[in-house]
Amino acid sequence: MGFFSRIKKLWGADGEPQDATLPQQTPAHTPDIDERAAEAAPKNQEKIPAPAPPESKAVAEPRAAADAPAEEAETRKEGGWRRLFGLGGKTEETQPLAEETPQKAPQSPPPAEMLFQEKPVAKDEPAPWQKSLQQALGEAEPRLSTWMVHILDGVSRRGDVLWERLRFLFAQLDVPAEEAQDFIRRFDKWLLDMEYDHVDEFRSELQYRMALALELEDEEDERNRLFLKLSAGLGKTREQLTMRIDQLLAMTGNYDDAFWEELEEILLMADVGVNATQELSKRLRPKLRQAGERDAATFKTLMKEELASVFIEPKTPKVSQPPEVVLMIGVNGAGKTTTIAKLAHRAQMQGRKVLVAAGDTFRAAAIEQLQVWSKRVGAGFYAKAHGSDPAAVAFEAVEYAMKEGYDLVFVDTAGRLQTKHNLMEELKKINRVLGKKLEGAPHRTILVLDSTTGQNALSQVKLFSQASPVDEIVLTKLDGTAKGGIIVAIALEFKIPISFVGLGEKMEDLRPFSGQEFASALFD
């Protein structure tokens, strides 16, 4: 892509700062995120998403790439923002000084207020607002959310004031001007398309975009944001499950038959499902016996561990020849089309060139709906007439994607046909035809399930798996359902990874799923 290419190179695995001074370092990437759905395949660094400008290798190179000592790899333990601004890493703070003086620079970090003074934006005297923003950012904790507060200070609407402040921030980060401009242009277009004007409507989207573009999504800061969202989304499930377990634990000091009966009842009510409930209680009993303790805290810790352990990680698909093809399947209304939009948005923000193919040729408005979304997220769009053969759409879309150098293709499909049998046959045919066009395609089949449907989701997994082996599941509408326990049932019964959960209708409301966080959101 081009967004923040220089900054990205400062970042390494595990959210730790990449040592910009070591030329042998590979480009930044975050394995945890890379294994997730839309961004799972290795990024094709050569491909450039239209209309983003070509990535300039020259400007993307860290400034003093060649002349830093190797022992500075040691400095990578510091937080990313600190590293970016020279607070933690030795390299960044020493470079400006090294230009002025040949002696070895001091090892101690400079005072916070110095941070921005090291990198003046322009030769001219900064404007008063720039000075105060500089100072505020310099003194702020190096966290994206804290920075957002300062960037958006005094900004009430979309417009020049905001763009100036963003441009200023990017200049401070040494982001090439054309990349910063491209980020702003895309974001402005998005706000217009979405009809967002007030900062309250887009603050969160802006932070999400910056986290993706800077590969900061795995930073503690962003993880906390995800956790809070997940926690809020699971509010009703928590009421149904955890609060009732709390009451049960308060009432009994014994793990007798009555306790287990009641616990199973609670799990069933939260849609954990019969088989998964029995499996969970089978696993918990010996562990509780072994623990010996009978207090509620021990029970909850063990329960949390058991819950977290039922989930498996999504695999990274092998894509020998691009594009990676993702087939989205699921019943009508589950959220396939909007999930494609959300995944395409993520992938675009991460620098991949995305095409969406309108394989739902059955429902009258489906093609237009996908087209609107593709425009909003800036992805390519491929469709044929209403009523055409969906397998032909998929085949031609991949052909087009290969010719045009797309990295990733999402094939939307119908959720309902005249009969269930027809739908399954159609999906099988799409699957076959995709494989004929491109070896290994579809590289991933994602089944989208609406979590409010509860136990019915289990029969959907069985049914759809027969048409196309399901690699991943995305569970939508987890916000506002008391049936969140269905996640556990799916994971335990089918051993299929859950890659993302939908926590609302906005783009940023589709989040990578973590079993650990799910268990904590319910029981902490």
Ligand SMILES: Nc1nc2c(ncn2[C@@H]2O[C@H](COP(=O)(O)OP(=O)(O)OP(=O)(O)O)[C@@H](O)[C@H]2O)c(=O)[nH]1
């Ligand atoms: N609250 C909430 N709504 C969601 C979520 N995901 C999708 N939706 C909404 O669910 C509705 C149906 O979504 P679609 O993407 O059109 O579903 P679909 O599977 O493509 O449906 P068909 O095209 O009829 O097969 C839309 O109004 C979405 O905004 C979610 O995670 N939370």
Ligand SMILES: [Mg+2]
């Ligand atoms: Mg649809």
